[in-house]
Amino acid sequence: MAEVFCQHGLVANAVDFLTLATEEFKERPKHSIIAFHSAVELFLKARLMEEHWSLVVSRTPDLTSFESGDFVSVTFEEACQRLAKIVGSPIPERARLTLDVIRKHRNKMVHFFQDIDDPVTREQMAMEQLNAWHALIGLIGSQWRDVFDRFQLDIDALDGRFAEHRLYLQSRFNSLAEKLASLKGEGKVLAACGRCGFEAAETTPVLHELHSAKCHVCHFAPHWLALECTHCSAEFRADGDETSTCEACDTVFDASDIAEIVDDDPVTTDNYYDRVTPANCTRCDGHQTVVLFHDHYLCTGCLELTDHISACGWCGEGSNGDMEGSDWKGCNYCDGRKGWDRD
Template sequence: MMHHDTFDSLTRNAFDFLERGIAEFDKMPKYSVIHFCAAVEMLLKARLMKEHWSLIVSKPDQANLAKFMAGDFISVTLEDCSARIRDVAGEDIGDDAYNSFRTLAKHRNKMVHFFHPEMDSVSKAKAQIVAEHCRSWFHLHRLLSRWGNYFREFDKEIAHADRAMKAHRKYLRAKFRALKTELDTACKAGNAPRACSACGFKAAIPDDLDEQIASLRCMVCDHTETQVEIECPHCGKPVVIANEGYATCEHCDGAIKPEHLVDALTKDVVGTKDYSETGLPANCEACEGYHTVVERGDHYFCTSCFEISDHVETCGWCNELNTGNMEHSYSTGCSNCDGKVGWEKDD
């Protein structure tokens, strides 16, 4: 009961800070940054708390329940929080999300430690803040959706925050209008801008890897993402999936997973047997995905974390294909094995 109550309290506090961070932006942008960043960090800590309350303490081995309940403890940093979610919960939040949260945290630290009188009047500064909020909310919203089993009781708060963020984007309209000439030029050059998943403006310039995969960078909010276009494995309608291989079809609400992307991106390969005999799909060193890497022309694409690699190498111990450097894999192994050292240790 204590575990549920503390998780519930922390999460409700996080959404209260998030609501304040969005609502205060127009008149108090400095406090908007501080509260918005605090909300992001608290929600990540709430996910850690689902594993164990001591994980949100800076030094878990020294955690004291009585002090924790009294609020007498040093909280985990953003960096350590991300690492523990990966190493303990087994769920990597991803480099793009982490970098977005870190940028927001750095801006928050400047707001806390230095006085910025111009923050209340300069529209350019406000646009920067909104862009940071949009990028961070994009990643946070995806994580909350992925962690639906833990945050199901807060669906209403998540939906409310999402609606509020859409209204929040009005502060970027001036920048979008100012970019009209550049966007028109990109369109004429054959790089028609697409809708940005973070800010919603049709200002994301694609750099196509092939006819189904493209990397995009938004000229309005600087959000970057990789998009894959496939037919939904459940309803057959076209869907665009961004940044990771876990998604929900907007047409039928069917769950889409990396294995579905593997099937979709290899269906035109001549003979499934011929493809498997090459050792593909390969494993991904970046996210430790098993058989998530497919070949696309001269590149290799991970259907789990959307990492794009130039080559794959064979593990010296298990002979599995992997992205990354396999030079010492005979001894240390790869994402699929522990190598000779691990085998001898187990033996």
Template sequence: MARRWLKQERRTKEELFDALVRNALGFVNSSIDHLQTKPKNAIVDLYTAVELFLKARLMKEHWTLMLSKPETGDLQNLAVGDFLSVYLDDALNRIPSILGERIDKTASDNFKALGEHRNQIVHFAHSGMDNPSKTQAGVIAEAWASWHYLHALLTGLWSDVFQPYAAELEVLNRRMMRQGDFIKTRFEILKPQIEIQEKKGKKIVPCGHCHMPAAIVGETHTWGADYTCMVCGVDDTAVEECHAELPCPSCNAPFEFFQKDLHACPHCGHVADTDILIDLCSKHFAEGDDWCEEGQLHIASCHKCEHPEPSVFFIEGMWSCVACFDRGWKAIMCERCDEFVTGDVERIQYFACHKCERQVREQMLRMVETSESVSRAEGSEEPAPMAKE
């Protein structure tokens, strides 16, 4: 009998499945860590994760399907990790033929291409990665496309199988979505679907998160349009643009200030941070809406970004925050703390505003605890002894 150099502790099929999935999650995490600094490692790690997730899906159906030769399966060997597992090509063949689950050809082709990159890196040398005169962008983009297809399987077709790991998958997807190369690749993959939506008459606008022209507009309001981005999956509102101008405190030239990415005067470069914008708006937007009485406060505190200083002014017909650049909310005086704030009017009137919400919750909790203590005390009182006849 061949000598084994590694001794594994005995585990159940359930424990092995969990270990397999967590190992795959770890490789995805490592791939993201290495993308910018060690692209070779990133590709190898992501391919390993793809292969492990495919094996996990097969194992969930039946543990023998994960083996390179199912007919040689032995539960005792499985328990200690003594077996040869299936390779990518066989896994991709078994899933549709045995499980009856169709994997899109573009996805399987991408997984195979990623495998070829991985084999070149691990077993020989990848010319596209070693030659400084050639760009790595194509290979890296292919890696991000692989995550797109893999994530779609894990959270779509196989969502029931991998539901216990939904939180971890969401965290990894958020990390991936912050990578510019992945965003661009995902947009190119989805571009035909986005164009179909346009042909159906849907309005497409740039997403405020991934900045791709892939946000499908839904309901529209006076303050903006609700949208769902096909690239990053975010539901948000495209706020109605504000074109109001302020004079630069340095060169006095007017400039459109209500822009999240604007940090300086476009004419002279003078800093235009939040404090400066608040100061300028205080002088140039000194009135509120029709609900504000004369002499009443006209600068509200923002419930969205909770900027330390009041930063919301009535600009071009809407309450507009110059700290987070959100707009369109109502602004009212909170009757509990006398703060002028934005937010949901009914919530502020019948519960609390963002300024006093914590105190109100604590007060309500103390009232409940006091009530429960009284109830327990009353329930524990011993009945008076009955008088003897």
């Protein structure tokens, strides 16, 4: 019961810090940055605690010390490592890098003086926090939804608190009016950005069903697959999240479902060891999420597109990453010869 109570407390505190970050954004931006980073860490620790309370403790877990609050908790980096290696639910690389920007800015605020009153810095700060907030939404509202659903988080209400951030980006949007009009005149497709909301996301096809966009206001650059629902034939969008939903019929697709839809491998052999795909993704730690996609290889977990698949020199697992030296250092799923020699 104590563990459950602590987890509820972590989530409640995370929401409080997130609220504080939005309230202080205009008048006390330094406090906003620090509060936002605290919220990020608390959400990660709450997910770790779902697995076991000891994962929140950095070293030598002790239940009595934990319950009394006398312990050193994991850092952002440690939390990310444990979520990937122990919990088996790694933070997607794009989301991790986005959240890490907040961590680095927080450290800069705490240890060094920075003038954050000029408009350009405020715009940058607004972009950083909007991007980090949407990375959090992807975690607590999608990938870890089964964990956070019971906390009854009102994500729409929390999202509404970022109105001030979007206002700071309005001036940037206004300044880009001539450029955006020119892009439209050239036939470029501009859509509403999924993060800042401004009609400034230049969308382009990458390869058949794979598309990308880049927002000229907040620099959000998503990839997605435009696919046909296997249940109702309506088009739905797979964003590389843990699950994607067809809005027409509410069918939910996970990465393995998406892989079945886009996999171009004709499967000419029943022998698993003779097949190149499905392979593993070094970018998001996806297990057998990489499939053949129009003469390329696509990870249906994070939508990383590559031109090659290589086998680990030690365990033989296929991967879309660089396997040079893997016979010694291993891959995402083995420790290589060095791990064997250490044993």
